[in-house]
Amino acid sequence: MGFEAVQLFHKVPTNILDERVYICVLNACAHAGLINEARQICEKIPFNQRTEQIYTTMVDTFSRVFLFDQAQKFIDEFEKSHHPSIPMYMSMLSSARNAKNALLSQKIFDRIQSNFSNVENCITPATVLLANTYALSGNKSMASIIRTKLSQTITKKVVGCSWTVVNRKVFKFRAHDRSHPCSQDIYAELDRLEKELIEHGYKYDESWIARPLNNDETVESVLSGHSERLAIAYNLIQRPTPTRIQVVKNLRVCGDCHTWTKLVAKTRRCLIVVRDANRVHHFYPNGECSCQDHF
Numbered sequence: 001m002g003f004e005a006v007q008l009f010h011k012v013p014t015n016i017l018d019e020r021v022y023i024c025v026l027n028a029c030a031h032a033g034l035i036n037e038a039r040q041i042c043e044k045i046p047f048n049q050r051t052e053q054i055y056t057t058m059v060d061t062f063s064r065v066f067l068f069d070q071a072q073k074f075i076d077e078f079e080k081s082h083h084p085s086i087p088m089y090m091s092m093l094s095s096a097r098n099a100k101n102a103l104l105s106q107k108i109f110d111r112i113q114s115n116f117s118n119v120e121n122c123i124t125p126a127t128v129l130l131a132n133t134y135a136l137s138g139n140k141s142m143a144s145i146i147r148t149k150l151s152q153t154i155t156k157k158v159v160g161c162s163w164t165v166v167n168r169k170v171f172k173f174r175a176h177d178r179s180h181p182c183s184q185d186i187y188a189e190l191d192r193l194e195k196e197l198i199e200h201g202y203k204y205d206e207s208w209i210a211r212p213l214n215n216d217e218t219v220e221s222v223l224s225g226h227s228e229r230l231a232i233a234y235n236l237i238q239r240p241t242p243t244r245i246q247v248v249k250n251l252r253v254c255g256d257c258h259t260w261t262k263l264v265a266k267t268r269r270c271l272i273v274v275r276d277a278n279r280v281h282h283f284y285p286n287g288e289c290s291c292q293d294h295f
């Protein structure tokens, strides 16, 4: 609700304006694509009050609408007096992926590697984003080289898990889980959904598979076993069918599951809320997600 947030912001007495208020309204601008409003608000923030988070939100605002030069200006301004900040680069990198801009993605990735190689847990997600960008932009061979290298360097792989509550009980699903007593029904529901969604234009998007396929795997078998799909399908075989489904996932949702979940919310007319490692997605019955496909 970007416009409402900006209107409300202008009613906030100036003596109580602080970092939290600024971040809140700038975030709202970022999510609603209100770049002029964000810029006007930011210009009024005194330099000594512009924190790292405020700069990050501005970088995010401009990256989301693919105004990367403007985003870079905020990074440059911040770095005049601070050490580089990883969230700013990750924001640009994920927008570069959404823009399918492999050249820019590689440039940002190189800067991340030279500036943050000692920051734990940042090179792997950055590498996945880079590989995804190459795959999405059509350079599959480069994507596969990066993914192969990545799978050789990662020693400890985190298995994707999703949790959901059905009849007041918590159920956990691992990727490709078949341990649930209703497993057969869950996979039958996934098959039904697959047919339904394909009729609505769904196509498996292999560019989201972040590793080389094993011999016994197909694009379909890998993607359709992602844990949030199992959790959602389990909800959908309940009678009466729930109008609101809630799932928590330990990793970030992949783009293919994101498209899939949007279509499930639409065709089954329910609200699906998925909290992943990065954010909360509200998949509405109109087929849209609250993140506006930026995640």
Ligand SMILES: [Zn+2]
Pocket: 223, 226, 253, 254, 255, 256, 257, 258
């Ligand atoms: Zn997925």
Ligand SMILES: [Zn+2]
Pocket: 258, 281, 282, 289, 290, 291, 292, 293, 294, 295
């Ligand atoms: Zn989303």
